[in-house]
Amino acid sequence: MKYKCILFDLDHTLWDFETNSALTLADLYETHQLQKRGINEFADFKKVFSSINTDLWNRYDAGLINRDEIRFHRFKNILAHFNIADEKLSMTLSDEYVLQSPKKSALMPHAIESLEYLADRYHLTIVTNGFEEIQGTKLASSGITHYFKNVVTSAKAGYKKPAREIFDFALAESGFTHQQAIMIGDNLQTDIGGARNANVDTIYFNPDRLVHTETVTHEIYDLKQLIGIL
Ligand SMILES: [Mg+2]
Incomplete structure (x- = not known):
């Protein structure tokens, strides 16, 4: 050899990552009643997360932003996409995502x-x-x-x-x-x-x-x- x-x-x-992330996002969508906040379809939430997250990780890999910036911007940008301005909600989603997602096992x-x-x-x-x-x-x-x-x-x-x-x-x-x-x-x-x-x-x-x-x-x-x- x-x-x-x-x-x-x-x-x-x-x-x-895709499966585990989607399971976590589904939990967040449910727990925080994001449908009532104006994100009508879970599929849209997932799609926007994927696009924003990939972009942030590419910038992290290229050395343009650090870990805290990924965490700070990820859900803020996602909520902004759906015209939701709620700093507290964005920080809560960010914290819960980071905490829950790694616990998934797929x-x-x-x-x-x-x-x-x-x-x-x-x-x-x-x-x-x-x-x-x-x-x-x-x-x-x-x-x-x-x-x-x-x-x-x-x-x-x-x-x-x-x-x-x-x-x-x-x-x-x-x-x-x-x-x-x-x-x-x-x-x-x-x-x-x-x-x-x-x-x-x-x-x-x-x-x-x-x-x-x-x-x-x-x-x-x-x-x-x-x-x-x-
Ligand atoms: Mg990889």
Whole structure:
């Protein structure tokens, strides 16, 4: 086996961010009676969240805004979209979302069987731009903490993907060279571009089969394909 260490992204790669987020938003929509506040359809609430959240995370990944700004702007911008000016409600939704969402347990299809196979054969490390306590909660609530020997967050490493330093940090902590590692992730900029910056081979997890022009070592659309590659 050429590789000894597998670096795994967490959100959208193992932990099913879309499903877990939607479940949390449904709770918030219900609890805070957002329909009565003028958000007539839950589907609209979910759609606007997704668009605003993706935009904020792209700006966070690019180093343009920090974690507090994501939290501060996310629900404020969503409510503003529906012409609701209620600072208190926006802060409450923000706090509850951050608290509740990581406690949801949905994983991407075939995550467990792939991890079962890989954990017997490789040293598994999480490399994530998420926040320390939140990512720890997600791993625990979805029951996959024990598969990983290390969890490296950007907060712990002091650098975010795509900076090569977070990969260097993860490999130093795991005790492997760049040649012994391969990175699996769903984001072409942070996971794939970052691993390339660090001279680490890549597996692009592309469940939506997006068209792209990046150079990747392997590409998969289902996690169970890892069993054929590794
Ligand atoms: Mg991801």
